Amino acid sequence: MATQDVIARSATTTERPSIREIGEVAKLIDTSKCIGCKACQVACSEWNDLRDEVGTSHGTYDNPIDLTAESWTVMKFAEYENPQSGNLEWLIRKDGCMHCAEPGCLKACPSPGAIVKYANGIVDFNQDKCIGCGYCITGCPFDVPRLSEKDKKAYKCTLCSDRVSVGLEPACVKTCPTGAIVFGSKEDMKEHAAGRIADLKERGFDKAGLYDPDGVGGTHVMYVLHHADQPSLYSELPNEPAISPLVSLWKGVAKPxxxxxxxxxxxxxxxxxxxxxxxxxxxxxxxxxxxxxxxxVDPAVHVVDPKEPRA
Amino acid sequence: MKHDIERYTPSQRSNHWAVAILFVLAALSGLALFHPALFGLSGLFGGGTWTRILHPFIGAAMFILFLVLALRFRAHNRLDANDRQWLRQMNDVVHNREEKLPPVGRYNAGQKVLYWVLVLCMLVLLVSGILIWREYFSSYFGITTLRLAAVLHAAAAFVLIVSIIVHIYAAIWIKGSMGAMLYGTVSRAWARKHHPAWAKDVERK
Known part of the structure; x- marks a missing residue:
């Protein structure tokens, strides 16, 4: 993307170029349509040329068990016994960077330009400028960035900023076989979500809703949840994510x-x-x-000390 | 001068200056990571990544040498009733009305308070610094602990830096002090004026 589209930049206190009006984009993940096939994980590693270590099974479908520097998205499987219906629900969530409008990682980063936010809302790490301090991990309300053991640089989902900048959708969206992941302008995605939520409510999920948390100014990755009143059911998705007051203190008022x-x-x-x-x-x-x-001493004796300073 | 009193031995001076040099390096590299306006200081250390790599090692070395220094001087830094009186008369202190103050021993109350503030800051910096040392330790701790450690690290560093600014200024302000740490000696007149109780002790020996 053109450099004038960088509207926020880590460790930078002056205004960024912001006269161009570029619409915000968003990825919408519909948990109610997700079948947990992990095609998105494969597409992500394929497009981004990432080959994570083949790990071991932890006795669940989660593989790898958590995000890593080489797995920027991971399907998380949660089993939930619904006390009202008595049903066992399999809540599957595609975890990864939420691309916050107010990114905690960017606020915490000490290296100028290592983390940027584009006018379209994508938050991107520039590993060339990353110093490997891990402050982004401390700043993130979603526990997303990971430091690589190999090169000590921080990595996370780029929302395929390289694809989006040339008019393509992210790789995970492209590959999703059920259409659970869709991509477009943030406005369109909200509209699409509204339709899905209405549908879910008709089917008995009366707490269905959109996850676009205000605490971080909204996100550019949004979820449709059957239980929008309890996001934490979905493998600890934060109920009310916000930049921690400790981080705000540390990288806010304390600095000046x-x-x-x-x-x-x-x-x-x-x-x-x-x-x-x-x-x-x-x-x-x-x-x-x-x-x-x-x-x-005898007045005739003159003590001469070479170290004595002579006025 | 022949009549001068030795205030610091060569080993004490070397110890002090080693800590001082490491403090300057730790402060400059730490400030580079603290405020964007000071990120340029990372250039002194070979760039941002080198600053990130070096800062914790510099800090750890500073702590170890500071510990030795603090143990050497601990016996002289116990606060007593005279010290509390001295601190109450801070107005006389800053207006150079030394004659009104209670007699001072080897260290005045200000120096003793500085000693304990430095001890406290160094301990907080060590513990919080280890927690946020990503390369070796952070993975063992929870995110809230790390956030708290980052805040405490910055706060303790701020108190330490301001304390050292005061410490350096006091050495510039009170003429004759610098020699104590540079060559090890002070004049008898200096000792009698600023540390009369200590001077009496030394002269009795």
């Missing part, structure tokens, strides 16, 4: 206040020096009785 405090301490010293002045010892005091009494 600390610099101000340090600057003020230096200035206070300077002004103290120029107003009150230094404390000098009257060298006459050195000749006070007691000091000289111990070290009487």
């Amino acid at each position: 206040l600390a610099l101000l405090g340090m600057g003020a301490a230096v200035l206070a010293g300077f002004f103290h020096y120029t107003r009150v002045g230094p404390v000098r010892v009257e060298e006459d005091e050195a000749e006070a009785p007691g000091a000289t009494g111990v070290h009487q």
Whole structure:
């Protein structure tokens, strides 16, 4: 994408180019249509040339068990016994970066330009500028970024920013066999979701709804959930995600206040020096009785100390 | 001068300056990661990635040498009733009205408070620093712990840096102090004026 489309940039305090009006995009994941086939995981690793280590089974369908630096999306399978219907529900969620409108990773990142947000809403990591500190992990409300063991750089879903920039949909969307993942303008996706939610409500899921959490300003990856009142049922999807107050303190108000405090301490010293002045010892005091009494020398003897500073 | 009093031995001075040099390096590399306006400081360390790699090792080395220094000086830094009185008369202190203050021993109350603030900051920095050291330790801790550690690390570093600014200024302000740490000696007059109780002790020996 053109550099003028970078509307937010990590460790940058001035405004970014923002006069071009580019519509926001979004990926909509309909959990009610997902069959857990993992084609999206395969498409992601295929398009992005990622080959994660073949791991071991943890006794569940989750494989790998969690996101890694080389698995940017992972299907998470949760078994839920619905107390109302008595049904066992298999809640499958495609986990990955949510592309927040207010990204915690970007707020926490200390390296200028290592994390950017494009005008279309995609949040992208620039590994070339990544220093490997892991602050993005600390900042993320969704526990998404992963540091690679190989190169100590942070990785996550790019929303296929390379494909989107040339008018293609993300690889996972392209491959999804049931149409559970769709991609388009954020407005269109909300509209599409509204239709799906109405359908689900008719089928008895009266708490069905859209997951586009306000706490992070909305996201550019949204879910249709059958149980939108309990997102945490879906393998710990946060109920009310927001940038942690600790992160806001650390990478928000503390930054300018600390610099101000340090600057003020230096200035206070300077002004103290120029107003009150230094404390000098009257060298006459050195000749006070007691000091000289111990070290009487013959007046003819001149003690010369090469180290003594000559005024 | 022949009549001067030794205040610091060569090993104490080397220890102090080793900690001081490591502090400057840790502060510059840490500030680079703290505020975008100071990210340029990472250039001094070979770029952002090198800054990230080096900072924790510098900090760990600083802590170890600081620990040795703090143990050397711990006996002289116990606060007593005179010290509390000294702190109450802060106004006299900053206006150079030293004659009004209670007699000071080897260290005045300000120096003792600095000592304990540094000890506390160093401990907080060590523990929080280990927690947020991604390469070796962070994976063992939960996200809230890490966030808290990041905040505490920054807060302790801020207090430490401001304390050291005060420490350096005090050395510039009180003429004759710098020599104590540079060559090891102070004049007898200096000792009698600023640390009369200590001077009496030394002269008695």
